[in-house]
Amino acid sequence: MAPLRQCWTCEGSNLYPCHPEPARAVSPARRIVRRVRSKLLPGPCTLCGHLSGTRVGEAWLCDACGWRYGDVPDTDLPLPQVEVVYYLRFDTRVKIGTSRRPRQRIASIRHQELLAFERGGRSVEQQRHREFASAREGGEWFTLNDEVRAHVGRVRAVGEPWQLYARWLSEALRGAASP
Known part of the structure; x- marks a missing residue:
């Protein structure tokens, strides 16, 4: 029997209980990056504080600013200036x-x-x-x-x-x- 894993829609989220789904063996050549409709991020975006995001492959991207959830801007460097x-x-x-x-x-x-x-x-x-x-x-x-x-x-x-x-x-x- 295949091992159980979290479903791809709930993976990494502590906000929603997820349901186990059997893992499927997929060759790397057949992997498809799934783009999920906007959902709540696991927490607020570290860059803008927005709460909704889109799951792309293994990463969450903030819907407001596009920042990858979990990445932290280097606090030792000044923020870039955008005119x-x-x-x-x-x-x-x-x-x-x-x-x-x-x-x-x-x-x-x-x-x-x-x-x-x-x-x-x-x-x-x-x-x-x-x-x-x-x-x-x-x-x-x-x-x-x-x-x-x-x-x-x-x-x-x-x-x-x-x-x-x-x-x-x-x-x-x-x-x-x-x-």
């Missing part, structure tokens, strides 16, 4: 700015809502300032007109700002190239 262009709304105005430390920067600016993040630095920010020059009120503040609203909508459609930032940070830590 973002941020869009903050205050009343009927939008501030288009850039930062390498968005949490710190956004906390220091009076605003009502974080609308979106766009990956990029000063050159992307300046391009947006030129693009919306007709709506400029002064400095980095713009009137929230239809043109600005449409652009923010397109940028926001890519994803929720903090989840995007977590994903970009994860990519930078892994050394992955990203546009």
